Structures are given as structure tokens and as C-alpha cells.
Amino acid sequence: MITNILFGVGVAFFGFVLQTSIAGVNRKVVGRVQKRYGPKWYQEFLDIFKLLSKRSVTHGWIFDFGVIMALGGIIGTAMFMPITSDLVAFADFDNFFIFVYLIAVGMLGMAMSASGSGNPLASIGVMRALTTMLAYEVPFMIVVLTIIKLTGTSSVTGIAEFQQLASNNWFMIALPLGGIVGVMSLMGMIGKKPFETYIAPAEIASGPMVEYGGKQLGMLFIMHEITVFIEVSLFVHLFLGGAENVVLFIVKYFLVYTTLNIISSVYGRFKIDQVVLFFYKWPILMAISQAFVAIYLGWVI
Amino acid sequence: MTNSMSNVKMVSEIIENSYKVLKKEVISQYQVSFEVNKDDVHSILTLLKTSGWIQLSYLSAIDWPEENEFELVYIVFNWDKAVHIQIRTRLNRENPVMNSILPIFPGCKYYERETHEFFGIKFPGNPGHEKQLILEEWDDIPPLRKDFDPRAYSDRKFVKREYSNDFVNLNGEKSKQIAREERKEKIIKVRKGGRK
């Protein structure tokens, strides 16, 4: 048990280091899109440690407790994340629904803390974040439930291993419409433009984070990095066939994240009602038709 | 393109036929100014608005303390017949009041408020024109009046930076001023034949 927990914390730490380095590299990539050099690749680490080295102010205990709850909840979620099919901390508990429920703890912690700051912009940001969540979760869930129906298991490693069998394609290819929906939802999940509405610096001054500074912001940054790690690796496992070894995992992870970043760098951001309309229009239609085609007609490539 | 000089002539006819013009200046082919009585301003502006000068470009005041008067300036513009018209009028400086032209040109709202703030001219009929717009917690006479001295105000309120010496020589070279003074001393010394 102890070894399992230690291993899980190790996974969370691995996720943090991996995502932070890749985010740093991605800042350079986006910099090249914008005709400039971009920062050092380890700039994200410097930023986070700088924030942790600063003094911070508090706005009451809910404000502080929410941040700790968010970080703890996310680390707890990341502990269940498989890296390859063999590298799993809790071998039988890597169920998809565990992630769905546990990740909500972190999100709620952040929402609670942001509302505790008392800044109206933060509450608007939280409201927008929850609305966005409501928008992207529905099509994503439909697609994932289709996958679960097809594979007959809701274990993330089980789904990954199913795709690694010689007779099966990755679900990105097997369910092309569903794959596209997955990419769109992933962009919404990790807050990339055009679905960045709840951060929106020019409108609501970075939304939920508006009152954070110093150590709390640093912890939120760590939380954000681990959240992105969870969401992108879920995508890798569910749609891209998981990974046989760690190197392959890192390569797939890097490709997914960089592609999303490059797409995101040439788009503006939607308004919040446009986000909801967008997700409830094409992605949900595509997801439903994909489910129908795959489950009732059995047409899987 | 219509002949712009004829536009100026047309404007002059419109105004001079019906109102008493104290002074008329044709400044350029696109601009003409009329100085009129205070009571005529509203009806002239209404007349101009109906004859096409529908844009209020500028509204402000000039302070003439020697004559104990404020001069109000209204500038209107017509985009089809390109002539800027200045309508100027004089107010008493002691109790400057001018009825607002808000019903004629709604765009004057903030111009009048600003003029009140900077000159102290009252515009009855413009709600809220007495609130401050640009300045905040101002504690002196309106700043654009001629008898307001910004330097004195600044000296009183804001501390100037004091320089113990006029410059700092970073390179270790002698400055020109010191070199000049040394040269002068040397010349005097030579002139006096080495005596002190």
C-alpha cells in the first residue's frame, strides 16, 4: 500500500516535470509562430519556483484552504494515472470514471477558493469555467462511452491495451468523428483558445486567478500543470492507443500538446455563449452520429 | 467639388441677414468666424444646424482678464459644404453663466463640463456639468484662467528634486566647465605675473 502511494506520488511528480518542460518548449514553439525567439525552455520552472519564493497575502481561510484542496485533489487524481500499461500505481483502480470524479475535487477547490477571494471578476471567471465544463463534457462523454461500449471495459489501461491489439486501430482512426470531438473537447479542457474564455485577460483580467499572488498562485500553477498532464494523458490513452514504454508515451504526449498549442496560437477566443453554442452544435451531433454508427451499425475502421 | 469660397459667402449671408454680427473674420477658404451677442448664440446655432452644420466640432473658452471677459467659442462643421464656422461670444468674467446648448447639440455635454472645470463658466441646462471630469479633488481656482500660476502651484505641492551638483562625471574626465575655470585662473595668474 505504502509503495503504491509513493509510486502514485511519483507519477504525479513525473507528470508535473514532464508537463512543465513540455509547456516551456511549447512557449518556444509558439514564439516561433509569432516571429520571435521565445523564452528559455525551463522558464516555466523558474516562474513556478519564483512564485513559491514570494510572500503572499491571504483573503481568509477559504481562500487558502481551497488552493490546498485543489492541489491535493489534483495530485490525488494524478496518482491513479497510468503511464504505460505496466506503470500503474493502483493497478485495478485506473477506471475512467475515477478520473472524472476525482478531477472535480480539484476544480471545486479552485472554484471555492476563487469565490472566497471576494473579487467579482473571479466569480465571473469561475462561472464561465463551470459553463465551459458543462459544454465540453457532454460530447466528450458520449464519445468515451462509445469507446467503453466497444471495448467492454472502462479501465484506461484496458482501453489502451485493446487498441494495441494487432487487429484494432487507434480510436483516433477507428472513430474519426469521435477523434475530432475528442481533440475539440481536449482544447476546452486544458483551456486553449478559442475556449480560453474563463481566463480572458483582456475581459476579466485572468478570471479565477485575479486575486492570487505569490505562493497561492504558484500552487495553482502546479495544479494547472498536473491537470493538463491528466487530461492530455487521458487523451493519449483513450484515443492514441496508450504507450508500450515511457519514451513512446512522452513522444505521443509531446505531439498532442504541441499540435493543440499551434492550433490555439492562430485562433482568437470565443465569448462564453459562443463556446456553449459551438460545443452543443457540431461536436454533439458528431458524437451522437459516431455513437450510432459505431454501436448500432458496427462500422469501426 | 463646390467652390469653397462661395460656401463662406453663403454662410455670411445666412448669418448676417438675420443677426447682428459684431465682428467677422474670413480666416481661410474653409473657415470663417463671427463674433455675436450672447443672446443670439442659441438661435444662430439652431439656424446653422438646420442649414447643414450638424456637427459640433469644438467648444471652449478663452480668458481675457484685461477686458474682464470670457470668450466662448463654438465651432460647427458641415461635411458637405466644408466650412468650419466659429461662433464667438463674450461673457462677463465676474459671474460667467451661459445657457447650455445641450438641446441643440447633444455632443456638447462633456465639452461644457470640461469648460466649467477649467474656466468656471456655468452652463445651466446641462445636468451634472458641475462635477469634476478631468481633475480630481482640485483645491484652487480653475486652472486655465490666466491668473492661475501652475508653477507656483507645483512648487507649493510637489517637491522638486534637488541636485547637490549639476552633473556627475562618470568617465573621470575633467568637465568643460571646470577646465574653463582652471584656464581662467591660469590666465589671471599669468597676467598678475605669478603673484597671488
Place this chain on the structure above:
Amino acid sequence: MKEMKLFLGPQHPGMHGNASVHMYVDGDIIKRAFLLPGMLHRGFEKGMERHSWINNISLIPRVCVVEPDINEMAFAMGAETLAGITVPERAHYIRMIILELARLSIHLMSYGGLGSPTGLYTLMYHAHTDRNTILNIFEKITGHRVYHQYIIPGGVRKDLPIGIEEDIHAFLDDLENRYEEYRDLGINNPTVLARITDTIPLPAEVVWELGVTGIGMRSAVNKPYDLRKVMPYARYDKIDFEVPVADYSDAKSRVDCKLQEVIQSISIIRQCLKLIPEGDVRVPLGRGQSMRWTIPKGHVYSVVESSRGEFGYFMVSNGGVNPYRVGVRGASYPQGLLGIEKYLPGTRLDDAALWVDTMGVCSPEIDR
């Protein structure tokens, strides 16, 4: 539901310059909005009364920070009208080149500024880089990047440097080549289009009421009401150019007009470089006593078409060394103060920054 008060500025990434929009919102919808100006008030009009006509040349560019050259032009034109100076032909063309380069630079800046409220930062990076090239050209011509103090009463300060034509042509060619790319990145981008189409329309009837000029007006009333056409100054009457117009003024058509003006400005600069004659660039003001240069008595209101509309200087001379009174009509005064008060209510919180950007609200010229 209870109204909540939010601030857009003075410290806010969506605000251009140092001004504050106070918004009372209900959910995301703005119920009431006000602009709080005055944070850039420096007492300019008072300061100008305290300096001589020539000293003022160094003061005036600082009225509007992003577009200093129109100030110099308006001031110089007013002083010339009062003093009856005829400017040499070459100076007129140099002035036009400078003014149009400045117009290019501010249009690029404002088009890049569209990136901030819509979140398209790549556009901002590209546009600001091109603007920086213009600033470098300005540095070669005038010696300064931003505040040039180049257009003075009686002409321009000195002649164009040798070989600057190649630099300008190279930049214009580059910009023209990438013009379509710019449109695709910004105004043709589906996500940006979703944000700017039908955003904060400005009806044609109220343009007059507010006194809005410039692109905001032209895109509403569908007529070429541009001071360069209506009452040509410098030598704009000898240049062949069009004024882009539209019949429905939302954020999209305003940005579209701006981009079309970029093309027109490029063509104007090209024509100027072709037509520019040889000769003097300034007439001397008095003999060796320009610091004591006086101007005959008079009131003059001199106007220049800026990127935001009619920009005017009301100048009064009493025959002395100093101007007696200088009043500045900021081009964005109507759309900044009245426009925000009348047109933001009813729109969404997200659109406030778009109004500030597309109408070109420039706070330094409101505050002075």
C-alpha cells in the same frame, strides 16, 4: 438581480492607455457605463500658453502618444494660417509621407490591438513588429522613434536623408505582400469574425449627435467624409486616393475600413515619392530670432484627419511670443466619453475592449 460594478482599467490588459471604464453589469450584460478620464491630464493647454511658439514644437507631439505627427501638422498649419506663411512645395510632400507613415503605423497598432480583446496574440506580435519597422524609418528620417518634432511652422525641420526611398519602398512592398496574410490571420479568421461581427453597431443617425468622425462615421454613413478629400490640406488634392466607406458600422466593418485605408496609405506614399519635387524644405522664420518669433493676432481652428477622425487645434494669438490660448479637440473625445456612455449599455462585458480598440479611444488626447 443585483447590479455589480466592474472596472475596465486603468490597470487592465483590455484597456488601451490609462483610462477607466466603469461598468455596472448584470451577469455579463452591461447596464450602465462611464468613462473616467483625466488620469493622463498634464495641463497641456496651460503649458502651451507658457511656452513660445517655437518651444511648443517640442511639447505638442506629446498630446497624442500613439500618433504624434498629426499634432505637429495641425499646430504648424494653424501657425502658418495666422502668420500667412507659404510652405515650400517639397515640404508639403515630405509632410504627407510622414503623415501617411504615421497613419500606417497607428492602423497596424490598432489592428494588432484587436488581438488583445479577441485573444489572438499572434496578430498582435506580427503587427507590432511591422510597426517597429516604421518607427525605425522614422528614426532615420527625423532622429526620433516616436516623438519626431519634424513638422514645424514653415515646413519640415530638415530634408529627407539620402536613400530613404529604398527603405520606404522595401517596407511597403513587404507589407503589401503580406497584406492578404494579415487579413487571413485577423479579420477573416472564423473565431475573430465570431467576435467582431455585429458587435456594438453605431447607427448612422447618432453619429452627428455624438460628433463622431473618422472611420466610425464613414463606416456608418457611407459617404467619403474624410478631411483629406473634403478640405484638402498639404497636397492631398494632387494625389489620387479613395476613402473606404461602409453602410453598417459594427466592429468588423470598422476594422475592414482600417485595413483598406492601409492600402490607400501605401498608394499615397508611393505617389508622393514619385511626385516629390526638388527644392527647399522650410522657410526661415525671421532672421536668427526664431525664439522670439511672433504671430499676428487672430483665432484659428486648424484640423487634420487623424486615424480616429477630425483632430483640431484651436489657437489664439494676441501678437505675443507665446500663444494666448491653445485648445485641442481630441479626435476620440466623442467616441470616448459619449460613445461609451451611450453605446456600451446593452452589450456584453467582453465587447467593451472591442469598442475601445475599433473606435480608437486614445486617452491622452481626451485628458490632455
Place this chain on the structure above:
Amino acid sequence: MLSTKFTKLSKEEVDRKWWEIGDFFRRNSLWMLMYCTGCCAIELPPAMTSAYDMERLGMGPMATPRQADVLLVTGYLSLKTLRRLIYTYEQMSEPKYVVGIGSCTINGGIYHDSHAVINQLNRYVPVDVYVAGCMPNTEAVMNGFVDLMGLIKTKKANGWKDYHARNEWYMANQKAALGEVKVHDEFHE
């Protein structure tokens, strides 16, 4: 041969070492506040964007004062702005630094005799680095930031400590210039 003996450091020593480590991170990741207080802010977009690319130095714009490390006072400060600037400065989390850009922050510059513009910034908030010029080139602005990094490295950027130590003096100056520091926004509406 190096001694492997463990010598116990005093508490001050430990604090100092931690502080130096923190300084390394702080100087390599300076987040500035996007607050354009005056006209020198027009030289910041070239510095931020591709032409000079401030992000190479680890600098970036931040949306709110809580998140920022550096407050850029870009040019003249009218009284109205000074009120809001003091609010902003006090909201920032420590350690915080102030860069005064332009001559106006040093001695009032071209507006030295204006009725609305203060003359000397460091009487109201502590300033770590000044960049002179009206307006300074982008290179000068960037150089100012590099100077600030050097000052942090040599532990000379202590303005925020000074604001604690001489708080009464700063408060008295603010009061003398402003009358009342509190912002009353209601008067406008």
C-alpha cells in the same frame, strides 16, 4: 581533499542562502504589470513583441497587480494616476520592484511646472531603477530591465523594504501631494 564535515549554519546564514536561491528565480522571471501610466508605455509594445522580445529575459506582462513583480511607471504621473498607482503598488505581493521610465519620473521632465504632474516619483513609492529619456529608446528600456536584474543579484533592489522601513515618510509625502489617498470614484457619475 575537501572536508566532508558537516558544519551547522546559523539561522541567518540559512536564510541568506534561501534568499539567494529565491533571488535567482526572481530575477529570471520578472513579471511586469500591464499598467500604462504615461506616454513611455508606447515603447513597451516593441519591447514586448517580436522586435525585441522581452520574453527572452523571462519577462512577461501580467494582468493583475497580485501576480506581478515589477511595476513600470511609464512616464508622467498625474495626481489622479498617483492615487491609483499607490493602490496598485500596495496590492502587489512582495518582493516587488518599481522601474521608473522617462525623465518625468525623475524630476518632472517636460512637465516640471505643470499643475497636475508630480515631480519626483521616489517620494511616493520607492523606485529601484530609473530609465532616463523622453522618451527612452526601446533598447534603453530593455537595458533598464537588465539593470534591475543585476540589482536583484547584488541585493540592491530593496525598495520594498524601504517602503516598510520609512512608511510614515512615504505616507506623509503622499498626503501632502494628494490630500487624501483614498479613491472616490462616485463623484464622476
